[in-house]
Amino acid sequence: MNPIPPGRPLISDEDIEAVDRVLRGHWLTTGPNVHEFEAAFADVVRARFAVAMSSATAALHAAMAVLDLKPGDEVIVPTLTFVASANCIVYTGAIPVFADVNNDTLLLDPNDVERKITPRTRAIIAVDYAGQPCRYDELARIAQHHGLALVADASHSLGGSFKQRPVGTLADLNVFSFHPIKPITTGEGGMVVTQSGAWTDRLRRFRNHGIDSDHREREEKGTWHYDMVELGYNYRITDMQCALGLSQLRNMSTWTRRRQWIAGYYDAGFGDLEMLRLPYIHEDVTHAHHLYPVRLRLDSLKATREVIYHELRNQGIGVNVHYRPVHLHRFYRDRFKTKLGTLPIAEQAYEELLSLPIFPAMSDDDVTRVIDIVRSVLTNGTR
């Protein structure tokens, strides 16, 4: 039987035709599809503005840049995330301050955020781990009280919502990823969504070397004049990618429902296993289920997580671990003197975590096979 990968994109004939049409046209980059994708995306998440970038990492960098952080400024970020959530802070010369997560949801703990605030804190980055929106009402209250910007790394949570408000409108700047395993894909790509027109102008400029107009705008106005007004980067996304994104976006709600169905099936299939701790979901959110991370109760298992991971991989189940806490990576230990033992909940969770395959292209049979094999590997490994 074919192995089931940890994640895989769904590419339709319509997607391929959309990219094909761009390739036969004249604007391979910064063409009409960029603007159209941005407008459609803003519409879907019910936000005012969206700025597409070459990746979510670029989008996070741009989000940090428009906050005008100074060296020595601090930004609070959860440690249980992909490294890019914290790297964007370092790009600007600011200092990442790692906060712990809540033990049930593994989302940024607002209480720990409050403990980590100092006079130098400028912003909070919340990460919608696994696709569950963070506690944005509490985080917004804290941010407002201390005059901080609230940024959402929503790389996992497109399609989710918090108290009926869609992800994309929950923070001041909201960042999405279109990497192939994320909710929708453009190959590589990202988006910043905001309600601020001023920030939107800055984000567009930052994506294009800090230049005040793009090539297409100059072409249309019939002028060669431009001014570089601040230091920017080439973080542009191509027209082919945006055509793909537009086409993918049409499937978003169907795919979110499919992910939710798979998660519900896993919940039911594993509900009686005492050696597993299943994802905890707040009642007031819609979870986008980018990941299905379970936690092993290691004291009720004979085998270690390492052994279980390899056994499941050998049996064709594409399990993974999300994430090694960022403060434990060598770069952060060397540069920022971060230490083991300082963020106990994320550190403990990391020892126990295992993400099961979840993606809309999974068949019902795939889902049942994951349940059967995980059950048999875990029961055989039980004390």
Ligand SMILES: *Cc1c(COP(=O)(O)O)cnc(C)c1O
């Ligand atoms: C995937 C991911 C990113 C980076 O996305 P890219 O588009 O690959 O740059 C950032 N943060 C989180 C939480 C992610 O999962």
